[in-house]
Amino acid sequence: MAEVKLLGLWGSPFSRRVEMALKLKGIEYEYFEEDKKNKSPLLLKYNPVHKKVPVLVHKGKPIAESLVILEYIDDTWGDIGPPILPKTPYERAMARFWPKFIDEMCIPTLRRASWSEGDEKEKAKNEAATLLKILDVEVKGKKFFGGETLGLVDIAAGFIACWFGVMEEIVGTQILNKDEFPNLCDWIEVFNNDNFVKQNLPPRDRLVGKYEAHYQAVKQARAA
Amino acid sequence: MATSEVKVLGTWSCPYVNRAQLALKLKSVDYEFIEDIPLKKSEILLKYNPVHKKIPVLVHGEKPVCESLIIVQYIDDAWPTGPSFFPSDAYERALSRFWADYIDTKWYPLVKVVRQSEDKEERRTLIEKLSEGLVLLEEVYIKCSKGKPYFGGEDIGYLDIILGSTLRWLQVTEIVLEIQLLDQNKTPQLAKWARSFCSGDATKDILPETTKLLELHWKIQDFIKAGYKL
Numbered sequence: 350m351a352e353v354k355l356l357g358l359w360g361s362p363f364s365r366r367v368e369m370a371l372k373l374k375g376i377e378y379e380y381f382e383e384d385k386k387n388k389s390p391l392l393l394k395y396n397p398v399h400k401k402v403p404v405l406v407h408k409g410k411p412i413a414e415s416l417v418i419l420e421y422i423d424d425t426w427g428d429i430g431p432p433i434l435p436k437t438p439y440e441r442a443m444a445r446f447w448p449k450f451i452d453e454m455c456i457p458t459l460r461r462a463s464w465s466e467g468d469e470k471e472k473a474k475n476e477a478a479t480l481l482k483i484l485d486v487e488v489k490g491k492k493f494f495g496g497e498t499l500g501l502v503d504i505a506a507g508f509i510a511c512w513f514g515v516m517e518e519i520v521g522t523q524i525l526n527k528d529e530f531p532n533l534c535d536w537i538e539v540f541n542n543d544n545f546v547k548q549n550l551p552p553r554d555r556l557v558g559k560y561e562a563h564y565q566a567v568k569q570a571r572a573a
Numbered sequence: 574m575a576t577s578e579v580k581v582l583g584t585w586s587c588p589y590v591n592r593a594q595l596a597l598k599l600k601s602v603d604y605e606f607i608e609d610i611p612l613k614k615s616e617i618l619l620k621y622n623p624v625h626k627k628i629p630v631l632v633h634g635e636k637p638v639c640e641s642l643i644i645v646q647y648i649d650d651a652w653p654t655g656p657s658f659f660p661s662d663a664y665e666r667a668l669s670r671f672w673a674d675y676i677d678t679k680w681y682p683l684v685k686v687v688r689q690s691e692d693k694e695e696r697r698t699l700i701e702k703l704s705e706g707l708v709l710l711e712e713v714y715i716k717c718s719k720g721k722p723y724f725g726g727e728d729i730g731y732l733d734i735i736l737g738s739t740l741r742w743l744q745v746t747e748i749v750l751e752i753q754l755l756d757q758n759k760t761p762q763l764a765k766w767a768r769s770f771c772s773g774d775a776t777k778d779i780l781p782e783t784t785k786l787l788e789l790h791w792k793i794q795d796f797i798k799a800g801y802k803l
């Protein structure tokens with residue numbers, strides 16, 4: 350029986366974060382692909398509160414919520430592989446602040462800016478620009494958010510580098526552009542071309558298919 | 574340490590601010606409390622928290638830390654003398670973080686919504702959700718405390734601070750709605766923990782008085798009714 354199990358979804362940015370962290374540390378794990386529409390008894394058992402992926406199960410004990418899992422991985426396998434969180438108290442606070450900002454503010458806004466329409470879309474696009482500018486300033490002068498090497502913030506910001514890029518392609522927006530956000534776009538280039546990251550992002554054509562289907566469903570629901 | 578080296582920007586009535594104050598008190602750290610409310614959009618708030626423009630902000634040697642969950646963890650990290658707010662076991666630490674996230678994203682936001690709601694059906698649904706949440710938290714308390722007084726065991730820990738700071742507003746909500754949310758019968762252990770937490774030496778001078786919060790609640794309701802957006 351594998352000591353480490355991961356319940357995930359191939360297309361979920363949150364699930365991929367955990368895989369990235371495990372692979373960064375070279376930790377072997379058994380992966381279970383979930384089905385959103387047909388949640389497994391294992392998922393309902395291991396995450397009864399939220400019933401969502403990702404769930405990491407280590408020696409039979411489950412942990413949910415991607416950022417909690419990432420800290421757990423860093424905590425538990427601190428001596429193995431590169432660190433995911435920095436060492437000093439202030440840097441750790443910053444490393445916690447930005448993923449929270451990304452998850453609570455950026456991701457919902459970027460999703461709204463993609464999938465909604467009319468006034469709601471315009472409002473979301475403006476909000477998105479404000480939020481992306483904040484990240485643009487934060488990453489200025491740095492190779493990664495974490496400095497010279499990939500860290501927690503970069504792993505969390507993967508949504509912007511990969512998933513949001515595909516969303517923009519499907520819906521035809523250009524919110525994330527080099528003119529307005531040069532530093533963030535530079536980071537995206539570095540992130541997406543990083544050898545390690547490349548191996549751990551979902552296959553692009555599959556993601557395109559998934560989002561195309563989602564966009565059609567959203568448009569149909571609106572027309573109904 | 575000079576008092577001015579550590580500052581807390583916030584207001585007496587905000588539970589998120591109380592968390593920072595509690596954490597500093599538990600670590601015996603002196604600090605300067607700067608009364609500030611987001612409504613004012615003061616220069617100092619915009620300087621130290623340009624991203625969210627919210628309280629609390631902890632400023633330590635001119636470096637700002639925002640977001641109460643992050644502030645409490647920072648305080649634990651930065652002042653490692655005395656008991657840690659977190660358990661020594663990595664898995665239990667992860668559970669503390671998980672439940673703090675649950676409290677802040679799923680449970681506590683409902684307390685304010687239900688208190689301000691005028692819709693009977695909405696209130697009924699929210700009360701049900703809040704009660705279910707408390708039953709869950711009772712189980713968490715029993716598991717974490719292992720028979721000791723706090724979530725943190727013998728000493729106040731992270732979850733005590735996070736949940737404990739919400740208790741006064743929870744009481745106000747109970748008064749306003751004329752119901753018992755933290756029910757002695759449904760969640761006896763949690764009810765007992767709440768009583769000892771609120772009357773403890775570390776907390777009683779920091780947690781605001783329920784009567785003062787109730788007054789504030791009515792003032793806020795008046796503002797909302799008059800059409801002001803808060």
